[in-house]
Amino acid sequence: MTERKLYDVIVIGGGFAGLIATRDLKEKGKSVLLLEARDRLGGRAYFQTFPGTDKQVELGGTWVMPQYMKEVGREIERYGWQLAGSEVGPLKFLWHFGGEDEDAFPISPDERYAFERALFQIGLDARRIDTSRPRDKQNLADLDISVADYLKRMDLPQRVYDLISAYARIGSGAAVEDWSALMALSLVAAYDNSPYAWFASVTTRFRDGTAEPVATLAAGAETVRLNSVVTSIEQTAHDIAVTLASGxxxxxGAAVLAVPVTLWSTITFSPPLNVAKRDAAERGHAGRMGKVWIMVDNLEEDISSFGGDTDLLFLQTEYRLPGRSILVGFTSPPNLIDVADHQAVVRAVHQHVPSANVIATFAHDWSADPFARGAWVASPVGQLSRHATGLRSPEGRLSFAGSDLAMRWIGWIDGAIETGHQAADEAATHCKQQ
Structure with a gap:
């Protein structure tokens, strides 16, 4: 075993949070070693070429909306990254609820008052949340129930319940019984308290993919080590030691742990983490969204298809190639399918468009990825109202970052950037205490 003390700070995890922390620390004059378990940087953002084409697609994190996301907006302004919207359209909208296939909005005139009432209540409850403060400091325990229980107490017509539940699933990758309404409402609050924005604002992405900001941020890193799996983090009064699987x-002087919460249980900590972090490491989270890209050759119209009963919760045309279309699909519990199973994906596409001729599919299974163990975070019931402060608080010389821990944009690129800034500030302070 070799030990080298060459750096002021070690950053563990090369996603957006780790890259931002590394950049900020370098600008503070600190020497930084960035360790990444994968053979690439970017974390749960992964921009790749669809096999057999020259079209690149996002296999993971994608969406950035600077009008709501101030952290990512500042980075876009700083570096001049360009954004892009849809490359297709107009879209034909399809709806699949209650065993019915429709091309009209699936809420009948008689149900629209109940739908409006539900959205009003969601917006009202979101206004209780201060997204700049930990949720366990705000008396919000009554909202930290499952999304299912939250919606049931509104006594909604079944079709309205089903539609809002499906929208909740597309925002979480989790069954409505398995994740917290407080997290859902926190994201509505981040959208300036607009339930409509949850439905309609996810429209812009990096023009040249997430690979561009990842490359830009990585270019300024002093020392990066890929294929470096961390197995233990040990602190003393004066420093912190990180051991790799290689030995x-x-x-x-300090470290930043910028990996998903689902990976904390794979690392031995000395001293042990606090109760809040141990609980989170043991419970994990409910986010299991599967994302798959699908090439078809006979789609006459560009579509946006949504269905609470279908195996693909959402299916939409994203790109046009000569004679072909590339669509993106999302699958979520309780109807989760294996995105790596081509035939399962074909069957799921046919639930939306029976005549579609599927040529190829392309996906990355984040739940099977040993360095993700799930998609973006979907907080379990009771966690945010009891443990939000403890989840992101430093442990001695060890700070924590990642979109799982964000105050405002939980689970989003913007949230990763937010936590990277904070962790860098904390680590720089710890370095001064050597």
């Missing part, structure tokens, strides 16, 4: 050991 290599590095020491520094």
């Amino acid at each position: 290599e050991r590095y020491a520094a």
